Amino acid sequence: MAWLSKLRWPIALLVIGLGVLTPLFITVYAEPADVSDPVVFSEYRADFAVAADGTLDATETITAEFPLWRHGLFRYWDIANPNDPDIRQPPDITEITLDGAPVPFELSWEDNRRFRVAKIGDPARYLDEGTHVFTIRYRIAGVLDPGGTGAEKSFPGSEGRPSDARSVFYWNVIPPGWNNPITEARISVTLPGPLTGAQCALGAGVGAPCGDMRIDGRTVEVTARAVPPRTPLSVRIGVDVATPPRPTVPWSQKWDAVLGSAPVWLIAAGVTAVAGLVAAMVLMRTTAESPPGFGVHYTPPEGLGPVQNEYIRTEAVPKHGLTATVFHLAEHGLLTLDQTEPKKWVIRSAGTARDWRAVDPVGAAVATALGVRKPGREFRADGTVSAGATLERATAKMGQAVRQWALDAGLVVRKRDEWWVRVANGVALVLAIAALFRLFGGTVWIVPFGLFFVATMNAWKPGVGLRRTAAGRELWSQAGGFHRLVATDSAESRFDFAARSDLYTAYIPFAVAAGSAALWAKKYQAATGTPAPSPGWYHVAGAHGALSGSSAGFDSFESALSSSIGAYTSSQSSSGGGGGGGGGGGGGGGGSW
Structure with a gap:
């Protein structure tokens, strides 16, 4: 969705412009009235x-x-x-x-x-x-x-x-x-x-x-x-x-609905727009953290799993965090992954009770939610509604765990005054809608409120309302440096796979969390001249030891998770209707008149 972010302002300006000109597109039509008024x-x-x-x-x-x-x-x-x-x-x-x-x-x-x-x-x-x-x-x-x-x-x-x-x-x-x-x-x-x-x-x-x-x-x-x-x-x-x-x-009456009935209101809207943009820039600067240096790191920060690494880097729970966590646990010998059919996988516990006690809080939360933390337990991602519900719950628990970990470890602190920017953003949206219905005169008032809304939209990004501490910034620098290794193709971030080929599979969970598994596999193939190897813990039906230099080898597992979650969400959205199933709690002239 990076392309959408780049087009945010052109799209916003187009929408604002259409909103401002709406009265010119609306033709007020009424059937000719009967002129035979009885009075x-x-x-x-x-x-x-x-x-x-x-x-x-x-x-x-x-x-x-x-x-x-x-x-x-x-x-x-x-x-x-x-x-x-x-x-x-x-x-x-x-x-x-x-x-x-x-x-x-x-x-x-x-x-x-x-x-x-x-x-x-x-x-x-x-x-x-x-x-x-x-x-x-x-x-x-x-x-x-x-x-x-x-x-x-x-x-x-x-x-x-x-x-x-x-x-x-x-x-x-x-x-x-x-x-x-x-x-x-x-x-x-x-x-x-x-x-x-x-x-x-x-x-x-x-x-x-x-x-x-x-x-x-x-x-x-x-x-x-x-x-x-x-x-x-x-x-x-x-x-x-x-x-x-x-x-x-200096305009005809039909433009009054757009520009107002006096030039002073048009000038006022323009001044408000400029002042609003300046205020938005100042407010957004209060929510931003200046990034530290990101020198290339060839190992992730010690003791951090892939979700923790991405969270301290971006202050957001990664989109593929659940998959990355399962892979990370499998890499450490705590789980095995076996494909039984296309889009159907079995996750089995392979660690001892002692091994599980040493796992990081995010991995522990995911394993507990999936029910695989105890030896001999298994979870089947088979596309059913119940499997989807479990995966939804595991995803939620993962997010809660990583946020709480960052707070408990003193890596981030709450900065609630930044939330006022979100309040201002919401108020601007309400005022822009009110301006569309001409509660302030002309629809030109959409411009200042709409521009302020767009300029402060980033206030809803993850991390607003939090601020990294000194320890968090140091870890941020390390995580960002490691991200350069697995997610960029610069000469500086090249890795000597010939000397440490085992680290390719060890870092797969981090590449998945960063959304760069394909690039990570491509870097391996470019450096060694051979396809990226398949991890020993990832057993794909019909596969023979290589991922063909891309992330395609991991698509089956991700697809199985998506299929199960999709079955669950579909069951929730279709539970309406006349029956009771799914409908319970938990969800110039004139005349006479």
Whole structure:
């Protein structure tokens, strides 16, 4: 899996990038709704007052005829401006009343925060049948556009020369999304300066003339009758004042879901990302140990078995530690290994009680778990569920034994403050997921939290939370030097097999633990010109004394262990279902609603 470690950052950056851009890939689709809302607006009055700074104060008074079984109205506002993609115009709802009294309402966002929705009414009660009056007051900043905005569009109703003004109020005074028919509409718009003209259209496109449009000083009044559902009433009024400045963002509204609704949040996310990476580097340095020198050693540290050697070198229990331990015990005459069938092996005890008392704690733990510590005992790795369960237990006991040995021998000490890096890593992952669901605004916030998470992933490596003592570092140096002998092919690490051919088989368990058995056999063959010999304690059916210069000769035993463990884990994962076996303990517009 070394290749995966090398590709960690490219893969992480790809995943982070896809997460950030997720809102652009998600299309919000809804089946076209039935426009025949049963609620009819007998009168729709809207009073708009625009201040000199471009802020709109609006009051919509809706007289509605309700049937039975309706809770109230909903009103939504499109915050995007079709004439300027850099403008956002979210409403600030200041008051909503029903029949002159306050009414409960809920605010929400829809379609990647493009629409602000007010759900008006009590979900626990229905309105009485008959006439009800809703009053909605809200404020929107930056509603005055430059004078040329919309000048190219045609309006069926026009008075004066609105395009001669420095600014225009170009607005859907009846929004296009009301699902309700409107019997009579009365609109009043008051602007902060002299008016040069006004235009009006009922309906999309060129539309139809409004019922009546009148300019009175700085106020324009518009009326309309029998307005169908989902029919906008739009006005374009020229006002001779300088266009007030208004905040903009350098991207269109669809990017708000990614970048947020203001540049300050994008900058904040960038600063947080840089600060987070610096913090991650500092935190990870606190968990790292500077390695000692690893001069080549031609023998393993005295008294250490292969699992102990690898653990003090890497602070991790080796993947093939169980096989290496069994081989190590066999090398010392405590076990014999006999293949009876492909993927079936028998492990027999061959040592005396005195021999077993002298074994290292890791070997003792494995032998005890396999039930072969006493003379005459045997264990069959035959692919059965029970054999797999025993091997799983032996693997767990081996890990516990080597960790406890390192602590008891004073080779490592606990350093619990390093575990806070793991806590920070977990928190960063939670925050990155929260950012994906836009709990912080734009998904760009995935970047700082995601980068911190990836930069601190090594906090979950074995050894974090432990620190080698001086004695442990000395042993680390020796173990690392011996690792160079069995796991590297450098000229410096060459071994005189001709003089000590017996050490090839003696070091096989260490090569297996290091994952370098193939290289160890290859080194022997390169040095001697003959295939690596098969150990005397390893009896493979049909084999005749050599391992053919590779680790293939050990694959049968490893395969037998894997087969047994696989049978056990499969039995655990398939113990569900309906029966009881294996299931016990131990496991902008609106409408009515």
